Amino acid sequence: MRPLLWIASALAVARAEDGLDGWLRYARLRDCHTGGQLDDFATSIVALNATEGAPLHTAAHELQVGIQGILGLELDVSDSVTDKDTSSIIVATAQAYEDEFGSLPEAVDLIEDGFYLSNKGDDTVIIGSNERGALYGAFEYLSMLAQGNFDEVAYSTNPDAPIRWANQWDNLWDNGTHGPVERGYGGVSIFYDGVGHVREDLSRVPMLGRLLASIRVNGIVINNVNADPTILSERNWDGVEEIANLFRPWGVRIGMSLNFASPQTFGGLDSFDPLDDQVIDWWQGISDEMYERVPDFAGYLVKANSEGQPGPLTYNRTLADGANMFAKTIAPHGGIVMFRAFVYNHLADWTDWHADRANAAVEFFAELDGQFDDNVVVQIKYGPIDFQVREPVSPLFSTLRETAMAIELQVTQEYLGQQCHLVYLPPLWQTILDFDLRVDGQESRTRDVLNGNVFGKKLGGYTAVTNVGMDPTWLGSHLSMSNLYAFGRLAWDPTLDSGAILDDWTRLTFGLGRSVRETIRAMSLESWPAYENYTGNLGIQTLTDILYTHYGPNPASQDNNGWGQWTRADGDSIGMDRTVRNGTGNAGQYQPEVAARYEETETTPDDLMLWFHHVPYTFELHSGKTVIQHFYDAHYAGAETAATFPKRWETLRGRVDDERFEHELYRLTYQAGHSLVWRDAINEFYRNLSGIPDVHDRVRHHPWRIEAEDMTLDGYVPVDVEPAETASQYRAVVTNGTGTAATTLDFPDGTYNLAVNYYDVVGGNATYSVALDGKTVGTWQGDAEFRLGKFPSEFLDGHSAIRVTFEGVPIRRGDELVVTGVADGSEQAPLDYVSVLPLGVVD
Ligand SMILES: *[C@@H]1O[C@H](CO)[C@@H](O)[C@H](O)[C@H]1NC(C)=O
Ligand SMILES: *[C@@H]1O[C@H](CO)[C@@H](O)[C@H](O)[C@H]1NC(C)=O
Ligand SMILES: *[C@@H]1O[C@H](CO)[C@@H](O)[C@H](O)[C@H]1NC(C)=O
Ligand SMILES: *[C@@H]1O[C@H](CO)[C@@H](O)[C@H](O)[C@H]1NC(C)=O
Ligand SMILES: *[C@@H]1O[C@H](CO)[C@@H](O)[C@H](O)[C@H]1NC(C)=O
Ligand SMILES: *[C@@H]1O[C@H](CO)[C@@H](O)[C@H](O)[C@H]1NC(C)=O
Ligand SMILES: *[C@@H]1O[C@H](CO)[C@@H](O)[C@H](O)[C@H]1NC(C)=O
Numbered sequence: 001m002r003p004l005l006w007i008a009s010a011l012a013v014a015r016a017e018d019g020l021d022g023w024l025r026y027a028r029l030r031d032c033h034t035g036g037q038l039d040d041f042a043t044s045i046v047a048l049n050a051t052e053g054a055p056l057h058t059a060a061h062e063l064q065v066g067i068q069g070i071l072g073l074e075l076d077v078s079d080s081v082t083d084k085d086t087s088s089i090i091v092a093t094a095q096a097y098e099d100e101f102g103s104l105p106e107a108v109d110l111i112e113d114g115f116y117l118s119n120k121g122d123d124t125v126i127i128g129s130n131e132r133g134a135l136y137g138a139f140e141y142l143s144m145l146a147q148g149n150f151d152e153v154a155y156s157t158n159p160d161a162p163i164r165w166a167n168q169w170d171n172l173w174d175n176g177t178h179g180p181v182e183r184g185y186g187g188v189s190i191f192y193d194g195v196g197h198v199r200e201d202l203s204r205v206p207m208l209g210r211l212l213a214s215i216r217v218n219g220i221v222i223n224n225v226n227a228d229p230t231i232l233s234e235r236n237w238d239g240v241e242e243i244a245n246l247f248r249p250w251g252v253r254i255g256m257s258l259n260f261a262s263p264q265t266f267g268g269l270d271s272f273d274p275l276d277d278q279v280i281d282w283w284q285g286i287s288d289e290m291y292e293r294v295p296d297f298a299g300y301l302v303k304a305n306s307e308g309q310p311g312p313l314t315y316n317r318t319l320a321d322g323a324n325m326f327a328k329t330i331a332p333h334g335g336i337v338m339f340r341a342f343v344y345n346h347l348a349d350w351t352d353w354h355a356d357r358a359n360a361a362v363e364f365f366a367e368l369d370g371q372f373d374d375n376v377v378v379q380i381k382y383g384p385i386d387f388q389v390r391e392p393v394s395p396l397f398s399t400l401r402e403t404a405m406a407i408e409l410q411v412t413q414e415y416l417g418q419q420c421h422l423v424y425l426p427p428l429w430q431t432i433l434d435f436d437l438r439v440d441g442q443e444s445r446t447r448d449v450l451n452g453n454v455f456g457k458k459l460g461g462y463t464a465v466t467n468v469g470m471d472p473t474w475l476g477s478h479l480s481m482s483n484l485y486a487f488g489r490l491a492w493d494p495t496l497d498s499g500a501i502l503d504d505w506t507r508l509t510f511g512l513g514r515s516v517r518e519t520i521r522a523m524s525l526e527s528w529p530a531y532e533n534y535t536g537n538l539g540i541q542t543l544t545d546i547l548y549t550h551y552g553p554n555p556a557s558q559d560n561n562g563w564g565q566w567t568r569a570d571g572d573s574i575g576m577d578r579t580v581r582n583g584t585g586n587a588g589q590y591q592p593e594v595a596a597r598y599e600e601t602e603t604t605p606d607d608l609m610l611w612f613h614h615v616p617y618t619f620e621l622h623s624g625k626t627v628i629q630h631f632y633d634a635h636y637a638g639a640e641t642a643a644t645f646p647k648r649w650e651t652l653r654g655r656v657d658d659e660r661f662e663h664e665l666y667r668l669t670y671q672a673g674h675s676l677v678w679r680d681a682i683n684e685f686y687r688n689l690s691g692i693p694d695v696h697d698r699v700r701h702h703p704w705r706i707e708a709e710d711m712t713l714d715g716y717v718p719v720d721v722e723p724a725e726t727a728s729q730y731r732a733v734v735t736n737g738t739g740t741a742a743t744t745l746d747f748p749d750g751t752y753n754l755a756v757n758y759y760d761v762v763g764g765n766a767t768y769s770v771a772l773d774g775k776t777v778g779t780w781q782g783d784a785e786f787r788l789g790k791f792p793s794e795f796l797d798g799h800s801a802i803r804v805t806f807e808g809v810p811i812r813r814g815d816e817l818v819v820t821g822v823a824d825g826s827e828q829a830p831l832d833y834v835s836v837l838p839l840g841v842v843d
């Protein structure tokens with residue numbers, strides 16, 4: 001026997017709970033959870049045929065580190081079974097296992113990346129179809145142990161689809177408007193230095209590889225789809241190779257986004273025509289060099305002729321010509337091309353009732369079906385528009401019968417609160433994955449298109465825009481990591497239950513306490529419905545500002561521009577007419593049974609009513625409510641749900657470590673306040689537009705509110721806010737130096753929660769204080785951009801609007817309330833209003 005020497009890893013040993021290890025903390029189980037299991041636990045790990053730097057080697061090491069962390073047991077690792085009597089954890093590929101033992105256990109039934117796990121007494125066997133599968137099996141076993149699960153098991157599990165990729169939208173340059181990671185809210189890039197190069201310090205890369213491997217993600221595209229050709233510069237080749245080397249031990253292969261015009265803009269050719277021999281040779285040279293350096297390179301990702309990106313249409317070539325050009329250069333090496341279906345005209349004519357961006361994907365791609373090479377996969381966003389809070393499934397999934405397809409999900413919450421709002425996404429994803437597309441009148445769920453069953457394709461699967469960054473939490477918020485975790489789990493098995501996935505994640509991330517698990521589960525499962533309630537309802541889209549940061553409310557930004565996210569809201573009616581009969585015909589892009597359902601309001605579900613139909617605000621939904629009253633009610637209900645989040649999280653004080661507890665408390669408190677900004681902005685916008693009052697008289701009726709502009713001002717001056725509905729009564733006050741806003745309170749004596757709504761813009765940290773009869777109640781700073789870790793806004797608007805609350809304040813009639821603001825830089829200590837709220841009132 002030749003014991004292998006393993007370098008002790010610092011990875012899992014006592015680190016502050018900063019989030020870096022995500023769900024792979026390997027926290028020590030308490031005795032009550034191990035319950036005698038340790039007495040006859042395996043005494044060694046046997047890794048058959050492990051080679052340094054390969055996933056099987058990683059698996060053995062991870063088992064060693066994990067078991068040491070979780071159970072406190074030091075296990076040796078060896079590379080052969082010497083004494084059949086000692087108990088061990090055997091980890092191997094099927095081939096190596098068979099070579100050693102002559103045959104495989106009966107239940108071994110594996111396809112690529114699959115694994116078999118058997119755990120009986122002190123014998124554990126992990127067999128991968130390949131080394132990657134063996135690593136997945138090791139992570140599965142560790143996940144069981146970490147959750148205190150010592151059950152006897154013996155099963156094989158296989159991926160539902162071969163493609164399970166992360167997409168990172170990392171930029172090489174951090175000098176544009178999009179920041180270091182486009183739509184990234186977790187800090188700067190882990191790959192690039194922001195001035196055009198791969199970073200020197202790539203220490204986060206293997207850590208990400210480890211997280212991805214544990215959720216069985218087997219590929220990652222390492223640069224933005226809006227691709228910068230300089231990734232192909234001489235210096236960056238070495239960096240790209242290094243990134244691939246760092247991911248390889250984790251079984252994660254890299255892919256790269258390409259800029260279609262590179263041969264011209266970067267290579268110095270006079271063309272980028274995909275049928276030009278010089279262009280083809282140029283790309284062949286790139287692909288050959290790539291495989292020379294990265295022999296297991298996964299493939300390319302291409303965004304062409306979309307949102308201003310160059311593409312084959314420039315030369316009157318088809319999108320298939322473009323995709324196939326790349327595909328041919330990497331087919332001999334086994335690579336694939338992920339070609340994005342996100343092609344549309346962003347300069348569409350909004351005055352044309354029949355124009356529709358939602359039609360674009362089918363219009364561009366349907367006629368190309370059958371023309372793509374076998375190693376091209378069309379990568380399709382889940383809905384026809386763009387990662388909105390509610391969309392129907394993209395009809396392209398039931399249109400392309402001869403083309404491999406993958407879905408594009410978004411872990412980074414671009415239109416869903418940007419990690420400043422808790423929004424657990426799997427329930428949204430499952431509305432798409434579970435949807436029955438009725439291809440040829442047969443049951444055909446989207447997930448069965450992706451795994452190839454519906455159209456008999458071998459390739460296909462799942463991608464997600466992840467956009468982790470250098471923040472220790474990876475995504476900007478600890479709780480957002482459940483979305484990344486769930487993405488991998490669902491890509492492996494899309495039939496899993498969203499709540500069950502969350503339970504696993506919570507145990508691994510925060511420990512086995514029941515109240516922690518139940519609280520996080522309940523909040524998370526309510527979070528997407530709540531977010532939909534307080535943003536855009538009934539399929540009207542998120543209603544965020546689509547022309548600026550995609551974050552706060554700005555319903556008017558949807559319409560009257562070429563981007564095609566129209567709501568067609570006027571004084572009487574709202575919604576896109578996507579019927580075949582009278583509208584854009586989009587409903588007709590679905591298979592006949594689905595098309596018939598979406599054609600009529602009678603059979604369209606309420607939550608997509610305004611996606612498919614233009615109706616009066618007084619239109620009666622299946623629920624019995626009118627459209628406008630649904631808007632009002634949903635917004636009040638959603639904000640009320642969000643208001644419970646900080647209170648529920650508060651019950652976990654002491655049960656979650658302080659570091660992560662405080663981090664999330666800040667965010668959930670912020671969310672509760674921002675959900676009111678959303679509620680009031682959307683309700684006011686449609687109240688004004690429709691002229692129809694809320695039957696419950698809440699909209700425009702805020703009895704506990706005092707407008708800043710109505711107070712006695714000194715140093716503060718009133719300003720109009722744009723969009724108007726993002727300020728209470730449309731106005732706020734600002735100061736260049738020090739301002740005070742004073743008022744005499746006229747509320748019955750009692751205890752109140754005192755809330756102040758203000759704006760926190762970038763460009764300074766204004767300071768504020770609020771006092772009652774000369775006694776300071778509280779002070780705060782306009783520094784949310786540092787604490788939320790995202791660029792809010794330079795303006796007073798729905799992105800920068802924010803609330804601070806002081807709880808349990810004793811107030812007497814006649815008290816003098818004074819808010820003092822001191823401007824800093826371009827932040828003019830803006831104030832919107834003060835709310836003096838009886839306990840329990842949310843307003
Ligand atoms: C053993 O490992 C080597 C190097 O990784 C590999 O080429 C070989 O196929 C492996 N053998 C078995 C039986 O898995
Ligand atoms: C900014 O980024 C672009 C690439 O997007 C690069 O060409 C340019 O040199 C950069 N400018 C500065 C001042 O760093
Ligand atoms: C593409 O076709 C259009 C009309 O069919 C023509 O006007 C244009 O010159 C062509 N462009 C190129 C680059 O061949
Ligand atoms: C039909 O389309 C026209 C625009 O062409 C629109 O004004 C009208 O409201 C639509 N009718 C119905 C019943 O939706
Ligand atoms: C969303 O709004 C609906 C309609 O008002 C309400 O029934 C439901 O409870 C709300 N859900 C959440 C989670 O806020
Ligand atoms: C209210 O609606 C009218 C159109 O009916 C519009 O002209 C006006 O700008 C709106 N006011 C605000 C503050 O949004
Ligand atoms: C702040 O200063 C600017 C430039 O001097 C001036 O235009 C603006 O009116 C001032 N605003 C306030 C609120 O005093």
Ligand SMILES: *[C@@H]1O[C@H](CO)[C@@H](O)[C@H](O)[C@H]1NC(C)=O
Nearest residue numbers: 764765781782783786787825
């Ligand atoms: C603003 O506050 C943040 C932290 O709250 C701090 O990191 C930053 O340096 C401050 N900026 C200025 C200009 O004071």
